[in-house]
Amino acid sequence: MNLSLPGSATDPFPPGDVPSDAVSDTAEASAAEAAMMRAEWQHVVFAAEPRRLALLELRAPWPLRPVRISVLRNHTVETSLSSLRGFLAYAGYVPEVVLSGYDDALSTAPVAAADVHLVWLDLSHYANAEIDGLWSWLADRVRFLRSALTGPIVVVDAGPALAGFERFNASLREAIDGLPDAHVFPLSAAVPPAVDGASVEERASSTGTALSGRDAVALCQHLGLCWIPALLQPRLKAIVLDLDNTVVGGVLAEDGAANVRTDGTYARLRERLLALHQEGVLLALVSKNDVRDVDGLFAQRPELEALRHALVAVEAGWQDKASSVRAIAARLHVGTDSLLIVDDNPGEIAAMASALPSARFLWAEDPGSTERALTLYPGLLELRHDAAASARMSDLQAAERRAAAAQTAIDPAAYVASLQVQIRLRADDHTDRTRLSELSRKTNQFNTSLARFGEVEVDDYLTRADRRVVSVRLRDRLSDSGLVGAVFARRDGGRVVIDEIAISCRALGRSLEPAMLAAALRGVAEGLDAQTLLVPFVAGPRNEPAHAWLAAFADSRQGGDDEYLLSTASLEARVPRLPIDIQWENGGG
Amino acid sequence: MADEHIRRRASKIVALVLGVDPAIASTLAVDSSPEWDSLRHIEIILAVEDEFGVKVPEGLFRSMSSVDAITAQVVTLRASQ
Numbered sequence: 001m002n003l004s005l006p007g008s009a010t011d012p013f014p015p016g017d018v019p020s021d022a023v024s025d026t027a028e029a030s031a032a033e034a035a036m037m038r039a040e041w042q043h044v045v046f047a048a049e050p051r052r053l054a055l056l057e058l059r060a061p062w063p064l065r066p067v068r069i070s071v072l073r074n075h076t077v078e079t080s081l082s083s084l085r086g087f088l089a090y091a092g093y094v095p096e097v098v099l100s101g102y103d104d105a106l107s108t109a110p111v112a113a114a115d116v117h118l119v120w121l122d123l124s125h126y127a128n129a130e131i132d133g134l135w136s137w138l139a140d141r142v143r144f145l146r147s148a149l150t151g152p153i154v155v156v157d158a159g160p161a162l163a164g165f166e167r168f169n170a171s172l173r174e175a176i177d178g179l180p181d182a183h184v185f186p187l188s189a190a191v192p193p194a195v196d197g198a199s200v201e202e203r204a205s206s207t208g209t210a211l212s213g214r215d216a217v218a219l220c221q222h223l224g225l226c227w228i229p230a231l232l233q234p235r236l237k238a239i240v241l242d243l244d245n246t247v248v249g250g251v252l253a254e255d256g257a258a259n260v261r262t263d264g265t266y267a268r269l270r271e272r273l274l275a276l277h278q279e280g281v282l283l284a285l286v287s288k289n290d291v292r293d294v295d296g297l298f299a300q301r302p303e304l305e306a307l308r309h310a311l312v313a314v315e316a317g318w319q320d321k322a323s324s325v326r327a328i329a330a331r332l333h334v335g336t337d338s339l340l341i342v343d344d345n346p347g348e349i350a351a352m353a354s355a356l357p358s359a360r361f362l363w364a365e366d367p368g369s370t371e372r373a374l375t376l377y378p379g380l381l382e383l384r385h386d387a388a389a390s391a392r393m394s395d396l397q398a399a400e401r402r403a404a405a406a407q408t409a410i411d412p413a414a415y416v417a418s419l420q421v422q423i424r425l426r427a428d429d430h431t432d433r434t435r436l437s438e439l440s441r442k443t444n445q446f447n448t449s450l451a452r453f454g455e456v457e458v459d460d461y462l463t464r465a466d467r468r469v470v471s472v473r474l475r476d477r478l479s480d481s482g483l484v485g486a487v488f489a490r491r492d493g494g495r496v497v498i499d500e501i502a503i504s505c506r507a508l509g510r511s512l513e514p515a516m517l518a519a520a521l522r523g524v525a526e527g528l529d530a531q532t533l534l535v536p537f538v539a540g541p542r543n544e545p546a547h548a549w550l551a552a553f554a555d556s557r558q559g560g561d562d563e564y565l566l567s568t569a570s571l572e573a574r575v576p577r578l579p580i581d582i583q584w585e586n587g588g589g
Numbered sequence: 590m591a592d593e594h595i596r597r598r599a600s601k602i603v604a605l606v607l608g609v610d611p612a613i614a615s616t617l618a619v620d621s622s623p624e625w626d627s628l629r630h631i632e633i634i635l636a637v638e639d640e641f642g643v644k645v646p647e648g649l650f651r652s653m654s655s656v657d658a659i660t661a662q663v664v665t666l667r668a669s670q
Contacts, residue, residue, distance in 0.1 A: 213635035
């Protein structure tokens with residue numbers, strides 16, 4: 001397959017987003033060329049049973065970020081992991097795999113400096129062990145590893161070959177669930193159903209592993225496309241869908257609303273999209289159709305009602321699609337690098353990739369392969385339940401009503417009062433750990449340092465006496481935004497350093513940042529016994545809002561532009577008085 | 590003709606797994622090529638299996654020691670499986 005490509009020449013990474021250690025397999029391609037090549041790769045990487053030779057032939061012409069994977073194992077994993085490279089290359093990574101010795105006791109000193117720690121044991125080595133003793137022992141070892149390592153830990157669970165594997169997996173999962181950034185990889189769910197015993201590797205004495213060659217590739221597919229990217233990068237926030245021959249079969253303007261196809265694989269694709277929507281991924285539609293035709297389609301076809309309800313934005317018209325996508329990104333308050341754009345037209349993909357080089361693209365060749373790709377696409381896996389998912393949707397709908405009200409308000413204080421804003425703060429609340437890490441890893445606009453704390457690092461702020469983390473929750477009359485702000489602080493000798501302030505983009509644009517941060521920083525200062533706070537600033541591609549807040553509210557700078565000094569007294573004096581109900585919920589202030 | 594097609598693909602597998610030029614892959618053999626170690630050998634066999642849709646019995650692993658030997662075994666296995 002060779003997709004034609006309209007000419008273009010754009011860097012596939014946005015300015016400032018190119019890692020200094022990025023490498024590529026071949027000469028780098030333009031964004032459009034890279035998007036076309038990724039489309040060509042889809043047949044290989046998203047295949048129901050990917051072929052090793054096809055994977056070996058893949059050479060990425062786009063920058064790849066190195067990822068160091070430490071594997072703690074008791075069996076031969078080299079031949080199993082050899083196909084990982086092609087899947088990771090699609091996701092934008094190049095692996096360096098560091099293997100432990102063969103260690104049934106899991107007592108080898110782990111490689112500390114790894115981006116991901118993979119614990120992969122062949123459980124047939126413990127055939128004489130009781131199931132309960134086995135999972136309990138493994139959970140203990142993972143707890144030990146968690147205390148010794150900072151990077152994410154992934155434990156491969158038991159495949160169907162282990163008698164009692166379902167109980168083993170459920171118990172292991174429950175035991176590890178509360179550990180920060182420790183996850184159980186579902187091997188039994190990742191491998192395809194056995195055909196004629198194909199999953200049983202009776203040649204294990206020669207291959208060195210009980211996993212069959214077919215299952216090894218399936219494992220690499222899920223690790224390389226879904227799991228490792230999910231551990232290393234923020235989740236994609238929205239999917240922007242084309243309509244004709246993507247969400248429905250046929251061309252609306254030619255076939256008419258009554259005749260486009262919505263059944264069969266199109267119905268299954270909608271189910272997949274709605275499942276992603278339930279998991280917190282926003283859905284939007286961009287279509288080169290008359291908006292009345294699109295409205296008519298949704299009105300006439302009741303089977304599309306659930307999808308229409310899930311679409312947070314629809315842009316229909318004859319303008320170029322990149323402009324429509326930009327408009328949607330602005331409405332959703334997200335960067336285009338948080339978007340996955342799904343379109344059946346390679347020419348449209350190439351044109352959009354040139355204009356939106358940081359966006360991701362999926363070529364919707366047919367609804368069946370699109371549905372499968374959406375189960376595997378890098379950046380869509382929800383590792384842990386996203387508690388903010390439902391808040392995000394209602395917040396976006398409320399944002400448009402707020403914006404309309406703000407435009408007509410004469411008195412800003414009266415407008416804020418009408419919203420009945422409530423800000424609630426908590427100090428060192430362990431139940432917030434996952435969400436605090438998400439805020440640190442995901443926020444780009446209001447983020448003072450882009451520190452990108454994982455759950456283990458967040459745990460340090462939650463537990464150590466010389467550290468403090470404040471969670472900020474926000475609600476008003478129109479929506480409950482949930483946990484939208486985080487302040488990470490530590491005592492450093494005689495001073496207190498604010499390592500990161502992160503506020504969700506959903507909370508921005510309401511002029512509430514000064515008030516919520518004044519209260520949060522006062523809680524930090526009181527908790528760590530300080531009057532003055534030092535806030536280092538690290539510039540990123542999009543965090544000017546955080547910089548502007550510092551410039552407006554800091555007392556002074558030191559170290560040039562990089563560090564700001566804030567006193568809580570003068571900070572509170574500078575904050576505009578607004579009718580906002582601010583309270584601490586756990587006595588942190 | 591069919592054998593030549595198998596040979597070309599087998600040669601490609603050996604070249605890609607061992608990281609050598611395809612032109613020299615067909616001249617290599619397990620016993621005479623340091624890069625063709627036991628792990629790479631298993632990897633080659635697994636790639637051969639899914640490329641040609643055959644299952645290689647454990648007893649034949651050692652005999653698939655060059656591109657020519659792989660080609661011959663694949664032809665035989667295809668006929669019998």
